[in-house]
Amino acid sequence: xxxxxxxxxxxxxxxxxxxxxxxxxxxxxxxxxxxxxxxxxxxxxxxxxxxxxxxxxxxxxxxxxxxxxxxxxxxxxxxxxxxxxxxxxxxxxxxxxxxxxxxxxxxxxxxxxxxxxxxxxxxxxxxxxxxxxxxxxxxxxxxxxxxxxxxxxxxxxxxxxxxxxxxxxxxxxxxxxxxxxxxxxxxxxxxxxxxxxxxxxxxxxxxxxxxxxxxxxxxxxxxxxxxxxxxxxxxxxxxxxxxxxxxxxxxxxxxxxxxxxxxxxxxxxxxxxxxxxxxxxxxxxxxxxxxxxxxxxxxxxxxxxxxxxxxxxxxxxxxxxxxxxxxxxxxxxxxxxxxxxxxxxxxxxxxxxxxxxxxxxxxxxxxxxxxxxxxxxxxxxxxxxxxxxxxxxxxxxxxxxxxxxxxxxxxxxxxxxxxxxxxxxxxxxxxxxxxxxxxxxxxxxxxxxxxxxxxxxxxxxxxxxxxxxxxxxxxx
Numbered sequence: 001x002x003x004x005x006x007x008x009x010x011x012x013x014x015x016x017x018x019x020x021x022x023x024x025x026x027x028x029x030x031x032x033x034x035x036x037x038x039x040x041x042x043x044x045x046x047x048x049x050x051x052x053x054x055x056x057x058x059x060x061x062x063x064x065x066x067x068x069x070x071x072x073x074x075x076x077x078x079x080x081x082x083x084x085x086x087x088x089x090x091x092x093x094x095x096x097x098x099x100x101x102x103x104x105x106x107x108x109x110x111x112x113x114x115x116x117x118x119x120x121x122x123x124x125x126x127x128x129x130x131x132x133x134x135x136x137x138x139x140x141x142x143x144x145x146x147x148x149x150x151x152x153x154x155x156x157x158x159x160x161x162x163x164x165x166x167x168x169x170x171x172x173x174x175x176x177x178x179x180x181x182x183x184x185x186x187x188x189x190x191x192x193x194x195x196x197x198x199x200x201x202x203x204x205x206x207x208x209x210x211x212x213x214x215x216x217x218x219x220x221x222x223x224x225x226x227x228x229x230x231x232x233x234x235x236x237x238x239x240x241x242x243x244x245x246x247x248x249x250x251x252x253x254x255x256x257x258x259x260x261x262x263x264x265x266x267x268x269x270x271x272x273x274x275x276x277x278x279x280x281x282x283x284x285x286x287x288x289x290x291x292x293x294x295x296x297x298x299x300x301x302x303x304x305x306x307x308x309x310x311x312x313x314x315x316x317x318x319x320x321x322x323x324x325x326x327x328x329x330x331x332x333x334x335x336x337x338x339x340x341x342x343x344x345x346x347x348x349x350x351x352x353x354x355x356x357x358x359x360x361x362x363x364x365x366x367x368x369x370x371x372x373x374x375x376x377x378x379x380x381x382x383x384x385x386x387x388x389x390x391x392x393x394x395x396x397x398x399x400x401x402x403x404x405x406x407x408x409x410x411x412x413x414x415x416x417x418x419x420x421x422x423x424x425x426x427x428x429x430x431x432x433x434x435x436x437x438x439x440x441x442x443x444x445x446x447x448x449x450x451x452x453x454x455x456x457x458x459x460x461x462x463x464x465x466x467x468x469x470x471x472x473x474x475x476x
Contacts, residue, residue: 007348007351007352007355008055008058008059008347008348008349008352009059009352010352010353010356012054012058012059012349012352013344013348013349013350013352013353014353015054016047016050016051016054016340016344016349017344017353017377017380017381019047019050020043020044020047020340023043023047024040024043024426024427027039027040027043038329040333040336040426040427040432041329041332041333041335041336042336044333044336044337044339044340044427045336045339045340047340048336048339048340048342048343051340051343051344051347051349052066052343052347055343055347055349059347059348065346065347065348066342066343066346066347067346068345068346069342069343069344069345069346069347070338070339070342070343070345070346071342072342072345073338073339073341073342073345074338074342078338081331081334081335082263083135083262083263083266084327084331084334084433085324085327085331086263086266086267086269086270087135087136087139087266087327087433087437088322088323088324088326088327089266089270089273089302089323089324090139090140090266090269090270090273091139091143091321091322091437092273092301092302092306092321092322092323093270093272093273093274093276093277093301093302094140094143094248094269094273094276095143095319095321096273096277096281096284096288096301096306096308096319096321097245097248097272097273097274097275097276097277097280097281098239098240098241098242098245098276098277098280098281098284099245099246099248099249099273099276100140100143100144100147101147101235101238101239101241101319102239102241102242102243102245102246103141103144103246103249104144104147104148104151104235105232105235105236105241106243106246107144107145107148108148108151108152108231108232109232111148113152113217113222114217114218114222115214115217116148116149116152116154116217117149117154117158117159117162117213117214117216117217118162118210118213118214118217120145120148120149120159120162120163120166120213121162121163121165121166121169121206121209121210121213121451122166122210123141123145123166124137124138124141124142124145124162124163124165124166124167124169124170125166125167125169125170125206126170127141127167127170127249127253128166128167128168128169128170128171128174129169129170129173129174133171133177133262134164134167134168134170134171134423134430134434135430135433135434135437136252136265136266137163137166137167137170137171138163138164138167138433138434138437138438139437140249140252140269141249142163142164142167142437142438143437143438145159145162145163146159146160146163146438146439146440151231152222153220153221153222154220155448156438156439156440156444157440157444157445157447157448158216158220158448160434160438160440160444160445160448161445161446161447161448161449161450162213162448163438164423164434164438164445164449164452165206165209165213165448165449165450165451165452166451168419168420168423168449168451168452169202169205169206169451171419171420172198172202172415172419172420172455173195173198173199173202174195179385179386179389179415179418179419180194180195180198180415180419182386182389182390183389183393183411183414183415183418183419184408184411187393187397187407187408187410187411187414188397188407189407189408189411193408194408194411194412197408197409197411197412197468198412198415200412200462200467200468201412201416201455201458201459201462202455204458205450205451205454205455205458206451208450208451208454209450209451209454212450213450234310234311237310237311238284238308238310238311238319239281239284240280240281242280244280245276245280247272248269248272248273248276251268251269251272252265252268252269252272255268255269270302274298277301284308285297287308288300288301288306288308300323301321301323302323302324303323303324303325304322304323304324304325305320305321305322305323305325305326306320306321306323307319307320307321308320326436327436329432329436333427333429333432334429334432336427337427337428337429340381341381344381345391350378350381350391353377353381355395364403364405364463364466364469365460365463365464367396367399367400367403367405368409368413368459368460368463369460369463371392371396371410371413371414371417372413372416372417372456372459372460373417374392374395374396374417375388375392375413375414375416375417375418375421375456376417376418376421376456378391378392378418379417379418379421379422379425379428380425380427380428385418385419385422385428385429385430388418388422389414389418389419392414392417392418393410393411393414396410397410405469406469409463409469412459413459415455416455416456416458416459417455417456417459420451420452420455420456421452421453421455421456423442423449423452424442424446424449424452424453425442426441426442426443
């Protein structure tokens, strides 16, 4: 009888992961990057089933362990579902309530077109630091910047890269961020000491990103000011633009800073959006409720796609909303990623891979480089940043202590390799959410997320030169 407590071989464990990557790349090459989202949920579900069959044939696992693995994955991922639903309702109500159009209007009047990408990145950084959430930042001010960028003539993928770079910078270093708190608490590091230590790799990464965005801005052909003025006229003709509508993002930021529960905050933000629609845009609400009545109009706005005629095709596409219906594919992907990650955990395949990566490590550069590589691998396998932070953090705690390396080096390496790269993985909950919210596929915006892919590189580079890396520090 095979010993079920022994981990499966590394060769067996990497088969589902390699096959997943090959299939995803095949879809991208044959059908195009835009179709990856349409097929990824089916691929992930098939890989979860394949992993179970593979384990059953070559290395049977106990049902209890499998159930525990899926349970751990579900415990981390399922709470994201109601958040995804509420983010979609905020996007719909803030758009047709005139909140996002007001931000776009003010942005077009105030922002310098050449420095737009730099400002988008910086503003998203500040807001994300204050609210501690990249998801909320992208779904609110990020959507507004996408609209401004489209009017100015910027590539949507480039604008999305600037928004995501800023949002994840703030999410990474904010003491209010759940990933920041999770990374420090998993390793046992003081939160503010962890944030301070993050600056060594985070600030240089953001600085380089801002330089890149400045270069892109000054070398991009900007839409003629006449077209911008026409768009402003169309916005003013379609929506009632008022500075009072800017209270909506202010209220949202205030609620999050006061540490009100995320679901309650998002519900209130949706209600504020609906109130803006009733009070500030009565003509739009009348247009929506003309056929089906007031109640059904609200239900349709929240649940399905809604379009209004503005007389301008670009503006029509900009202010159209998809509601909860537009988030269904993302939710399917999140659930299927949960199953795949859970089966890898429950069958022991993920543990086998991570143990193999961490074996025979002693030098500083090898330890940090392997931590980063493991973080990227686990993040891609589980499809969830929270689960990845917990797994990799617990895996390497003893190794860092054995090597005489301080724990905050591990917590920083976790953030550099997991928290900011999750948005670059198409089947990760972050990648799926941001591609849906911003309307740009992950593969398209990935090259422009300069900050996100610089962080793991910077983490390895800083370790290589030994900058601010100390040994045998027991208390921070």
